[in-house]
Amino acid sequence: MKTVVLDVRNPKEAMTGFSRAWHLDQAQETDHISFASPELLWKVLTAKRWELLKALCGAGPISIREAARRVARDVKGVHGDVTALLEAGLLNRTESGAIEFPYEAIKVEFLLQAA
Numbered sequence: 001m002k003t004v005v006l007d008v009r010n011p012k013e014a015m016t017g018f019s020r021a022w023h024l025d026q027a028q029e030t031d032h033i034s035f036a037s038p039e040l041l042w043k044v045l046t047a048k049r050w051e052l053l054k055a056l057c058g059a060g061p062i063s064i065r066e067a068a069r070r071v072a073r074d075v076k077g078v079h080g081d082v083t084a085l086l087e088a089g090l091l092n093r094t095e096s097g098a099i100e101f102p103y104e105a106i107k108v109e110f111l112l113q114a115a
Helices: 010-023 036-046 047-056 064-070 074-090
Strands: 003-008 029-034 107-108
Touching: 003 010, 003 036, 029 036, 036 074, 047 064, 064 074
Parallel strands: 003 029, 003 107
Antiparallel strands: none
């Protein structure tokens, strides 16, 4: 199962993990997308974007109009959310212009601890 792990790590930690994976030179079943803070993670992954990701999970490439229909929202609003998710690396755009969620699962990891 192709999974993406969303985590909260400072940029130095994220680069160390990337470097380690690069040197192992092995295909990974899990991709990682790191955010600098929990606030940034939740800014990118709003409730409506979570709903959109759920609708796209396992759907294959579809148009933004079809994605909007599946979540019963207007195309303009979904287009803005798709743009944010493309920039975050959670969605891909195909050569034909369709959007695709290339994962079968999302795992979110972060630690909340006393200051």
